[in-house]
Amino acid sequence: MKTKLIYLENSYTFECSAKVVAAEGDELALDATVFYPGGGGQMADRGTLSWDHGRQQASVIALRKQGEVVWHLLDSPPPPVGTEVTARIDWDFRYRMMRTHTALHLLCGVIWQEFRVPVTGGQMYPDRARMDFAMEGLTRERLAFIEQRVNEAIEADLPIRVYTLPREKAFAIPDLIRTRTNLLPPDLEEVRIVEIVGLDLQADGGTHVRHTREVGGIRIVRAENKGRLNKRLEIQLVDELSGSNSDAALP
Incomplete structure (x- = not known):
């Protein structure tokens, strides 16, 4: 049993037809899904x-990926195996996640280019995101510089390419893994690559926009010390930029 992962092929697909191939309690598996099950922050x-020509509907309240199958937890009993369903995601939420995820790659790309420090953690939320770096001291000047460089890359409207490479070829790329620890499964045969052309290239399994200008802009709203060599930057997306906000970022 295997679920076709439509979100990996096209992050902009918000609806698909699918067939129920398994059910356990209030969870079901589909032969294809647009639902991203979460991961990588x-x-x-x-x-x-x-289903039933739209006469019956259930909310997807949780997701999990087990092996090659995505399980969808519903808020009511699922339809029987074999039922044709329409899967539809909350597009506004997905697109926010796409913009935010790309923003974190921009942040990571700029910091890697300028300071050559790895990522130690990250998490995305609907209204903000944070990323941790193995970085020494942060100053207001450095934060302002990072924020400016990220927003310049956004304004440059750089294209974003998503593709897969055989594991051996992918790992021949210098600095492909930006986390301090390689989190990719050892039996993974193909590696999905997200490339912000001219700025950043990483192994990644999430959803992203097609061009950096779709991000809008970012503000670094908070910076925290999480140890001598661990700094946390919290960002928010903005639709319009009007000067730096980095003076308010340091505690």
């Missing part, structure tokens, strides 16, 4: 499944 999608 990105929250799982929200949305609904409908």
